[in-house]
Amino acid sequence: MHLLLFLIFGGFCVAGALNLLLQRHPINSALSLIVVMSSLAVLYLLLGAEFLAAAQVIVYSGAIMVLFTFVIMLLNAGREERTHGSWAAYLVGFPGAAAILALLVYIFLSNRGPLGNASLGNYLVTTSDLSRVLFRDLLLPFEVTSVLLLVAILGAVVLARKEH
Amino acid sequence: MTGSLNLWLIPLVPFAGFLVNGLIGRKLPKLLVTAIALICTLIPFLLVAKIWLEFSSVTTPYIEHLGTWIWTGAFHADFDLQLDQLTMVMLLVVTGVGFLIHIYSVGYMAHEEGYWRFFAYLNLFMFFMLTLVLSENFLLMFVGWEGVGLASYLLIGFYFLKDSAVRAGIKAFVVNRIGDFGFLIALFLLIAHFGTLDYREVFSQIAQHPEWQGGILTAIALFLVLGATGKSAQIPLYVWLPDAMEGPTPVSALIHAATMVTAGVYMVSRTHIIFDRSPFALSTVAIIGAATCFFAATMGLVQTDIKRVLAYSTVSQLGYMFLACGVAAYSSAIFHLVTHAFFKALLFLAAGAVIHSLGGQQDMRVMGGLRKKMPVTFWTMTAAVFAICGFPPFAGFFSKDDILYHAFISPNGGKILWFVGWVTAGLTSFYMFRLWYLTFLGESRADSHELAEQGAPVHVRSDSKLVSEAEHAHGVHDSPWVMLGPLVILAILATIGGFIGVPAAMGGHDEIGHFLEPVVGSGPRAPVGESSGLELALSASVVLIGLLGLLVVHILYKVKPDLPHKLATRLHGFYNLVVHKYWVDQIYGALIVTPLLLISRYLLKGLFDRGVIDGAGFAAGATAQGFGAIVQRVQSGNIRSYAGWLALGAAVLLIASYFGYTAHFSPQ
Amino acid sequence: MVPIVYYLILSAILFSIGVAAFLIKRNIISVFMSIELMLNAVNLTFIAFANHWHQVSGQIFVFFVMVVAAAEAAVGLAIIIAIFRTRSTLNVDQIDLMKL
Numbered sequence: 030m031h032l033l034l035f036l037i038f039g040g041f042c043v044a045g046a047l048n049l050l051l052q053r054h055p056i057n058s059a060l061s062l063i064v065v066m067s068s069l070a071v072l073y074l075l076l077g078a079e080f081l082a083a084a085q086v087i088v089y090s091g092a093i094m095v096l097f098t099f100v101i102m103l104l105n106a107g108r109e110e111r112t113h114g115s116w117a118a119y120l121v122g123f124p125g126a127a128a129i130l131a132l133l134v135y136i137f138l139s140n141r142g143p144l145g146n147a148s149l150g151n152y153l154v155t156t157s158d159l160s161r162v163l164f165r166d167l168l169l170p171f172e173v174t175s176v177l178l179l180v181a182i183l184g185a186v187v188l189a190r191k192e193h
Numbered sequence: 194m195t196g197s198l199n200l201w202l203i204p205l206v207p208f209a210g211f212l213v214n215g216l217i218g219r220k221l222p223k224l225l226v227t228a229i230a231l232i233c234t235l236i237p238f239l240l241v242a243k244i245w246l247e248f249s250s251v252t253t254p255y256i257e258h259l260g261t262w263i264w265t266g267a268f269h270a271d272f273d274l275q276l277d278q279l280t281m282v283m284l285l286v287v288t289g290v291g292f293l294i295h296i297y298s299v300g301y302m303a304h305e306e307g308y309w310r311f312f313a314y315l316n317l318f319m320f321f322m323l324t325l326v327l328s329e330n331f332l333l334m335f336v337g338w339e340g341v342g343l344a345s346y347l348l349i350g351f352y353f354l355k356d357s358a359v360r361a362g363i364k365a366f367v368v369n370r371i372g373d374f375g376f377l378i379a380l381f382l383l384i385a386h387f388g389t390l391d392y393r394e395v396f397s398q399i400a401q402h403p404e405w406q407g408g409i410l411t412a413i414a415l416f417l418v419l420g421a422t423g424k425s426a427q428i429p430l431y432v433w434l435p436d437a438m439e440g441p442t443p444v445s446a447l448i449h450a451a452t453m454v455t456a457g458v459y460m461v462s463r464t465h466i467i468f469d470r471s472p473f474a475l476s477t478v479a480i481i482g483a484a485t486c487f488f489a490a491t492m493g494l495v496q497t498d499i500k501r502v503l504a505y506s507t508v509s510q511l512g513y514m515f516l517a518c519g520v521a522a523y524s525s526a527i528f529h530l531v532t533h534a535f536f537k538a539l540l541f542l543a544a545g546a547v548i549h550s551l552g553g554q555q556d557m558r559v560m561g562g563l564r565k566k567m568p569v570t571f572w573t574m575t576a577a578v579f580a581i582c583g584f585p586p587f588a589g590f591f592s593k594d595d596i597l598y599h600a601f602i603s604p605n606g607g608k609i610l611w612f613v614g615w616v617t618a619g620l621t622s623f624y625m626f627r628l629w630y631l632t633f634l635g636e637s638r639a640d641s642h643e644l645a646e647q648g649a650p651v652h653v654r655s656d657s658k659l660v661s662e663a664e665h666a667h668g669v670h671d672s673p674w675v676m677l678g679p680l681v682i683l684a685i686l687a688t689i690g691g692f693i694g695v696p697a698a699m700g701g702h703d704e705i706g707h708f709l710e711p712v713v714g715s716g717p718r719a720p721v722g723e724s725s726g727l728e729l730a731l732s733a734s735v736v737l738i739g740l741l742g743l744l745v746v747h748i749l750y751k752v753k754p755d756l757p758h759k760l761a762t763r764l765h766g767f768y769n770l771v772v773h774k775y776w777v778d779q780i781y782g783a784l785i786v787t788p789l790l791l792i793s794r795y796l797l798k799g800l801f802d803r804g805v806i807d808g809a810g811f812a813a814g815a816t817a818q819g820f821g822a823i824v825q826r827v828q829s830g831n832i833r834s835y836a837g838w839l840a841l842g843a844a845v846l847l848i849a850s851y852f853g854y855t856a857h858f859s860p861q
Numbered sequence: 862m863v864p865i866v867y868y869l870i871l872s873a874i875l876f877s878i879g880v881a882a883f884l885i886k887r888n889i890i891s892v893f894m895s896i897e898l899m900l901n902a903v904n905l906t907f908i909a910f911a912n913h914w915h916q917v918s919g920q921i922f923v924f925f926v927m928v929v930a931a932a933e934a935a936v937g938l939a940i941i942i943a944i945f946r947t948r949s950t951l952n953v954d955q956i957d958l959m960k961l
Contacts, residue, residue, distance in 0.1 A: 072868070
């Protein structure tokens with residue numbers, strides 16, 4: 030059951046990612062990304078991270094991707110043109126990406142023994158567990174992130190303003 | 194006498210004078226400049242005189258250690274001063290004659306723009322010369338050696354606005370440098386062989402090894418001789434001295450007659466222990482001395498510039514001193530150095546008085562009849578002329594005689610050397626009396642303007658105004674007493690100065706010879722059984738040939754005045770050769786100077802400097818630029834290409850770190 | 862009972878698809894979205910390991926990653942808007958002012 034759920038939503042992730050890669054219009058890419066993120070939320074749940082799953086949906090798909098969509102519509106982005114910008118991206122980049130993938134897969138597979146299995150519910154982190162850590166041990170970083178968000182807001186406002 | 198002699202004061206007081214006059218002399222009133230210069234020369238003289246008076250109570254050599262200079266593992270040299278009999282004599286000459294010339298210069302340079310500069314340089318010269326004679330090691334002597342070369346350059350080129358003066362200064366310095374190169378090689382050889390440059394240590398090492406003959410000592414001696422020929426204007430490096438007459442006359446008197454040019458003779462005498470071990474070097478010195486002596490005298494026969502005659506005379510007399518050193522009669526050389534200082538300085542100063550009174554005229558062909566108008570100058574110069582020609586009882590008689598006698602009795606060709614010296618004495622007599630006649634006797638030829646306009650050298654003041662005769666319109670007369678006083682004193686010295694070296698053959702005690710004996714030895718001995726008759730006979734022959742010279746001059750210039758011209762036309766080949774100084778300057782120019790200039794300009798500057806060195810710099814720049822241009826293509830601004838390279842780089846890093854040093858899980 | 866390795870491999874695949882998309886896409890916003898994809902893949906890895914080692918710090922890290930990603934997305938999109946205003950194009954190949 031767990032495996033089935035993993036396969037389905039894993040499949041959705043990969044399919045959405047590939048779609049993001051292959052689509053020409055950015056709005057299609059954005060919608061595929063929303064699919065990816067939602068599927069990932071389910072996967073988080075399977076791994077026992079309930080708060081993060083909720084946060085994934087609310088923050089990532091619900092806010093960030095909506096922001097992306099707004100910007101795409103604001104800027105009236107159209108289909109991509111086929112411009113030939115750089116050969117390095119293909120000739121050098123793809124081998125690099127393939128190499129990274131190969132390396133990671135190799136590492137993971139060669140260590141699959143010690144890594145064991147995840148079963149549904151073997152490790153559940155409740156919101157209170159998470160918040161206990163956040164508000165006690167990591168209070169300072171937590172507060173700092175609020176400042177970070179404030180700075181980001183200000184930055185975004187300033188940068189996106191119209192010049193007079 | 195206990196206590197320190199404070200030798201260090203002797204050179205440093207003039208140096209202080211140089212600093213004051215050099216740095217602020219321009220702003221000081223002339224009286225103050227004069228006072229500083231004179232006091233800074235008088236004090237050393239008084240110190241030297243005081244030491245001289247108490248000399249018997251000084252243990253020689255007296256060493257004064259002023260401080261450490263170089264101290265490395267293998268070699269060390271210190272600021273050491275020493276005083277022994279040889280140095281004492283040199284000190285007396287340098288400070289005494291130096292002081293007199295300073296006084297003379299006050300009058301001679303009175304109207305010069307660079308008055309303060311002149312005295313500053315003169316004091317600087319005194320400092321270096323005194324360092325040279327006072328030093329206890331070769332290195333400090335070399336400092337003085339180079340320094341007097343520098344002072345000479347500065348003073349020759351004193352009238353720096355005059356092109357010929359500047360060139361003469363450069364020529365003097367460059368030719369000296371060649372000699373200094375020889376000196377340096379000698380220093381290196383000394384360090385390599387003896388490990389030290391201290392006089393005492395080198396000489397004691399040589400004394401302890403009587404088997405050291407020739408070989409390296411010859412090499413050292415020959416290189417020292419090269420240095421001496423540069424400084425003392427012997428063949429082959431004499432060419433700078435006649436040109437050095439571009440400097441003011443007091444400079445010619447002090448530096449190029451009495452003191453600096455004698456540094457070579459002093460040096461050979463000081464290092465005679467090395468020379469005594471090398472008969473080859475001694476012969477070289479003797480031959481160079483004799484050859485220069487004769488050669489320069491022939492050139493002096495036909496010069497028309499009064500200072501040039503005296504310059505060649507200086508070269509010739511220095512040849513006598515070298516000849517004396519070459520036959521190991523060092524005390525004779527020093528004796529002649531002392532008497533030469535007296536009469537040559539006097540000759541130059543008197544010539545300067547004549548030039549000064551005639552408003553800058555130096556050509557003897559337009560002089561004449563000055564005997565009545567400048568009596569004091571005439572009589573003092575007469576004393577000097579008689580002294581240099583070796584007539585008794587003047588000083589030159591005893592010293593020149595000493596040299597020729599020792600040359601005659603020295604083995605291995607001494608008689609040939611004597612003969613050359615004897616003939617030169619005749620030539621000396623000829624050109625000195627010729628100068629005497631043309632300048633002072635006869636009728637005044639000052640109105641023969643045609644000669645004057647033939648480009649006779651005219652004295653140029655430092656503000657480059659040509660002083661013509663007309664400006665000195667108040668008539669020709671004797672100089673002021675500030676200039677005549679030194680002339681008189683030097684004349685007295687030239688007359689009686691020889692009495693310190695009267696040889697036993699003439700009933701004297703040769704005081705100077707005995708005085709210097711602890712330092713320089715006693716010279717070649719007469720063969721056993723020789724009576725004093727030989728010496729008397731030789732002296733008489735010198736006097737005879739001197740009188741012959743006077744007679745010839747009398748005939749040529751007084752009795753039959755058109756005879757010189759006829760002789761010159763008849764012997765015009767020889768005459769031309771001598772007038773053009775055997776074309777030596779031109780030969781040097783063609784053989785040495787021009788090739789060097791060409792090499793410097795085209796090979797060293799063109800090829801090496803511009804090609805290799807600049808080229809290397811340029812190539813480095815071009816390479817950097819080339820690489821930059823290639824690498825620049827990466828910076829395309831295209832984000833995707835950046836991303837591509839990023840991905841590759843990340844992959845490489847990850848692989849390197851995983852398969853490299855970091856440990857990873859070991860599989861079960 | 863899913864081996865954790867599967868989650869890890871899935872995240873590796875998502876990550877490399879994200880890199881490929883970064884290299885291929887020409888629209889700036891698409892490029893930005895591929896960055897978000899990469900971040901998400903990493904998040905999955907963290908949570909998988911947090912599950913394996915029974916530690917909550919993996920999830921804390923994901924929390925902070927989300928915060929920072931949000932801030933970054935906001936600022937980045939603002940920059941994109943600013944660029945669009947000046948260059949009137951969203952084509953990455955035409956925004957190459959950084960070239961020498």
